[in-house]
Amino acid sequence: MTVRPIYVLAALLLVSLLPLVGDNYVLRLGTMFAMYAVLAQSWNIIGGYAGYPSFATAAFFGLGAYAGAILQGNGLPMPLAWLAAGIVAGLFAALMGAAILHLKGHYFAIASLVLAEVLLEVTTSWTSLTGGGMGLNLPVIRMSVDAQAQLFFWAMLGLAVLAFLMSWYVSASRIGFALRCIRQNEDASSMVGVNTTFYKVVAFVLSALFVGSAGALYASWVFYIEPPDVYSVLTSVKPIVMVMLGGAGTVAGPVIGAAAFLVMEEVVWRNFLSIHSAVLGLLIVALIFFLPNGVLGFIRKRKRTGADHGKETAA
Amino acid sequence: MAEPFFQVKGLESGYGEIRVLWGVDIEVNRGEIVCLIGSNGAGKTTLLRTLSGLVKPTAGSVRMEGEALAGLECKDILSAGVAHVPEGRRLFRTMSVRDNLLMGAYLRRRDKSVDEDLERVMTMFPRLAERANQDAATLSGGEQQMCAIGRSIMSRPKLLMIDELSLGLAPRAVELLGESLVEINKAGVSILLVEQDVMTALDLAHRGYVLDRGRIVMAAPSEELREAPAVREAYIGAS
Numbered sequence: 001m002t003v004r005p006i007y008v009l010a011a012l013l014l015v016s017l018l019p020l021v022g023d024n025y026v027l028r029l030g031t032m033f034a035m036y037a038v039l040a041q042s043w044n045i046i047g048g049y050a051g052y053p054s055f056a057t058a059a060f061f062g063l064g065a066y067a068g069a070i071l072q073g074n075g076l077p078m079p080l081a082w083l084a085a086g087i088v089a090g091l092f093a094a095l096m097g098a099a100i101l102h103l104k105g106h107y108f109a110i111a112s113l114v115l116a117e118v119l120l121e122v123t124t125s126w127t128s129l130t131g132g133g134m135g136l137n138l139p140v141i142r143m144s145v146d147a148q149a150q151l152f153f154w155a156m157l158g159l160a161v162l163a164f165l166m167s168w169y170v171s172a173s174r175i176g177f178a179l180r181c182i183r184q185n186e187d188a189s190s191m192v193g194v195n196t197t198f199y200k201v202v203a204f205v206l207s208a209l210f211v212g213s214a215g216a217l218y219a220s221w222v223f224y225i226e227p228p229d230v231y232s233v234l235t236s237v238k239p240i241v242m243v244m245l246g247g248a249g250t251v252a253g254p255v256i257g258a259a260a261f262l263v264m265e266e267v268v269w270r271n272f273l274s275i276h277s278a279v280l281g282l283l284i285v286a287l288i289f290f291l292p293n294g295v296l297g298f299i300r301k302r303k304r305t306g307a308d309h310g311k312e313t314a315a
Numbered sequence: 316m317a318e319p320f321f322q323v324k325g326l327e328s329g330y331g332e333i334r335v336l337w338g339v340d341i342e343v344n345r346g347e348i349v350c351l352i353g354s355n356g357a358g359k360t361t362l363l364r365t366l367s368g369l370v371k372p373t374a375g376s377v378r379m380e381g382e383a384l385a386g387l388e389c390k391d392i393l394s395a396g397v398a399h400v401p402e403g404r405r406l407f408r409t410m411s412v413r414d415n416l417l418m419g420a421y422l423r424r425r426d427k428s429v430d431e432d433l434e435r436v437m438t439m440f441p442r443l444a445e446r447a448n449q450d451a452a453t454l455s456g457g458e459q460q461m462c463a464i465g466r467s468i469m470s471r472p473k474l475l476m477i478d479e480l481s482l483g484l485a486p487r488a489v490e491l492l493g494e495s496l497v498e499i500n501k502a503g504v505s506i507l508l509v510e511q512d513v514m515t516a517l518d519l520a521h522r523g524y525v526l527d528r529g530r531i532v533m534a535a536p537s538e539e540l541r542e543a544p545a546v547r548e549a550y551i552g553a554s
Contacts, residue, residue, distance in 0.1 A: 181407060181418065188405040190369060190389040191398075192466065193422035 003252040003296060005168050012037075012164060012255070016157055019150045027149045031221065033262050034156035038214040039235070040242035040254035040261075041163040046207040047240060048248035049176055050200060051183030052101070052108055055236040059096075059115035060089040060211040061218070062231035066123055068216020069136050069225055078141075082155070082216045089212020090205045097204035101197065104186075113236070120231040135226030138219055152221040159217065163210040164255065170206065171251050179203055180249070241284050247296030256295055318381060320345040320505060321397075321474050326375035326385070328365040335361040337529040338375065343474060343505050348496070350508045350520035350537070352550060358529040359509045360402055363476050366507075367399035368392040379474065394422050398472035402479045404463040408452040412443055415451045415462055419469025429469070436465040439495055457488030464492070468499060475499065476507045481515050493519050513550040517541050 018030045039057055046054045068085035072078060100111040123130045130136060141148060170176045178199040181189040190196050219225045238261065239254075246257025264283055272279045291298050321343040329335040335358045343349045353359050364370045366377060368389040377385040384392050393399075398419075406415050416436055420429045437444035440461040446454060451462055460480065467475060480496070481489040489512075496519060500506050510516035517523060517537040525533035525546065533543065540546050 184407045184409065185405050187369060187401060188407060191367060191393070191401060191405070192418045193390040193393045193470065195388070195390050 003250075003256070003299070005164075005171075005251040008252045008255050009161070009164060009168075012157065012161055016154065019153065024146065024149045027153045029262065029266065031149075031153045031156045033259060034153070034160040035214050035218060036238070036242060036258035036262055037160040037255050038156070038163045038210050039239040040246070040258045041160070041167045042207045042209075042211045043239040044167060044207075044243050044248065044250075044254045045170060045179075046200075046203045048243055048250070048254070049170065049179040049183065050203045051179075051249075052200065052203070053105070053112075053240075054204070054207060055109055055113035055233075055240075056093070056096070056115045056204075056208070057211055057239050058231050058233060058235035059112075059119050060093060060208040061215040061235050062116060062119055062123070062227070063092055064089045064212030064215030065219040065225050065230040066130055066136070066215075067212065069138050069219045070129065072138055072216075072220065073136070078220055079155075082213045082220070085216030086209045086213035089208040089215070092212075093205045093208030094201055097201040098197075101200040101204060113233070116231045116233065116236060120227050123227045123231070130227075133227065135224055135229075136219075138223050138225075140223070141220075152217065156214070156217055156221075159210055159213055160255075164251075166206060166210070167254070168251050175199060175202060183249070241288075243294075244288055245291070245294055247294030250294075250296050253294055253296045260295065318378070319343065320347075321379045321507075322377075323366070324376045324378075326362070326365060326372055326377065328361060328370055328372045328375075330361075330370070334373075335529050336365065336372075339526070339529070339531055341507075341524050341531065341534075343507055345505060346500070346503065347522065348500050348506045348508060348520045350510055350516035350523045351526055352510060352513050352516050352523060352540075352546075353526035354550070355511075356528075357526045359526055360478055362526065363399060363401075363478050363507075363509055366392075366476060367397060369399075390422060393470055393472075396471075396473035398467035398470050398475050400460075400463045400467045400475070400477040402482065404456075404459045406451040406454075406459055406462055406466075408450065410451055411448050412451050412454065412462055413447040416443070416465050416469055419466035422470065432469055432471070436468065439498065440465055455488075456484050457492065460484060460488070460492055461495070464495070464499075468504070472504060474505045474507060476509070478509045480508060480510055481512045489515055513546065514541075 015030060019027060043054065043057055046052050064085035067088040068081045071081040071084055076084065096115055100108060103111050124133050126132065178194050181194055182196055182199060186196055215230060242257035242261045243254050245260050246255065247253030265280060268280045268283065269276045319342040323339060323341045326339040327334065327336050339362060351359055351362065361370060365372050368387055372385050375385060376383060379395060379397065382395055384395055384397065407418060416433055420432065423429055442458050443461055443465060446458065454462060480492055493515065496506060508516055508520060517540055520537050522536050523540045524531050535543065
C-alpha cells in the first residue's frame, strides 16, 4: 500500500486541531469533510471491498436523521440519539440486505436505490410521527454559536475516525478477506465454503451503522430536517464518486477522495454559482475518465512505472 | 443391499419458472470415477450446481454415506465432503496461485495438515509450484484447471465433481489432467466428471450416465456406452 493507513489516521487527528486556527466557515468545511469521510468509508465496505454497487447511503442517512431527531424530540440526550440512530440504520440494513443482496450488479443497484425512495414516501406520509412534508425541528441547544460549531465538528470527526478504524479493521480481518473473494468471484467463494450471504449482510450493515449516526448528527447540527433534504439521491451518489476518486477497496482511498471532493465542490461552488452542478458533473466525468483507479491507483502506477524505468537504466 | 456411497434420487431443479432437471437418479460408489455426458443444455452443469448447493433443488434427495445433503448451504455440503470444480475454472484473479490453493482450505483450521496438503498439490502439479507466487489470472488454461482442481482437493473432499475438465484446453493438457485425476482417485477420492468430450470422459470413467433434456436416459459401464449405437451417433459422430 502506497499510503499507509496510519498516515491517514494522523492526518485525521491533525484536522481535529482546526478550531485553533479557523473561523466558523473553516469549521463548517471541516465538519462537512468529516461527514463525507464517514459516508465514503461506509460505502467503501459494500461497494469497494464487496463490489456491490449500493445506492442505499441516502436511505441510511435519512433514516438515521429522522430516528435521531424523533428520539431527541422525545427527550433522549443527543449522544444517545446519535448512537441509537446508527443502530436503527444497521438493523434496517440487516433486514433489507437479507432481502436484496441476492441480486447482483445493476439489479442490486436499482433495489438499493429504491430503499431511499420508499423511506422518503413513508416519512412524508407519516405526518404524526415525522411532521411529513413540513419537516421536523430539533430541540434548540443552549450554547454559543462558536461552541456549537466546535462540538459538531469534533463529534463528526470522531465518527469519521471510528469509521476509519472500522474500515481498517475490516481490511485486515477475515471479513475483509471474504468480501474481497466475493468481489472477485462470488460463485467460487461459495464453492470454497465462504458463507457469502452472511458476509454480504455484514458488509451492508457496516456500510449503514456510521451513516445512520452521521445522519442523526447532521440533523442535530442543522436543527431542521425535511424528507427531500436527508433522502436526497445525491447523498447516495457523492460517496461513490469520492471512493472512485480516492481508490475503491482501499483503507486510505475514501478519506483522500472525501477531501478531494470537498475541495472540488467548494471551489466550483464559489466560482460558478449559477452552473455549479454542471461544472462539478463535468469535473467528475473527467476525473473518473483519467483516473479510473482513483488517486491511489494513479500513485501506485506511477511508482511501478518509475521502478521499471529504474531497472531499465540500471541494466 | 447396502446404500451406495453417494446417491441422488428423483432430483428436480431449475431456475425460477424454468425446470431443468426432471427427476435425476445417479449413484457413485466409493472409489469410482463416474462420468456424466450429454449435449449442450442437457442440464449437466445445473445438476452439479444443484449438488453443490449453488442452486436449490425443488424435489428429490441427495445422500452421501447416509447423510442428507439436498437443500443445504454450499459450505455445509463442502464440509460434508463434496467439492465442486466449476466450469470455466473460476479462480480468484489478483490472488496468487498459492493463495488460490489455500482458499480451498478456507473451512479447515489452519494447521500443519494444510501445509502438507499444499505440498502434495504442488508435487502433483509441478507447474503450480513454479508459478506459486504469480497472479492466478496469468496462468494458461491448463494451469488454471490444475489450480482449480488443486484448490478443490485442498478441502479434502470425499467426492470431487468436475465440470468440463477439457473445455478450451489443448489435448496434451487434457491428457495430463486426466492422469492426475486418476491419481487423485487412487488416493481414495470418488469423482463425478461432467464432460462434453465423450471420448475423454469414457476413457477416464468406470461408468457413465447420459443426460438428455434433464433426464437420465442411459446408464452403463464405460465400455458399453462407447459401443452403444445411440451414443456413437449422437455424441461421437461415428455411425
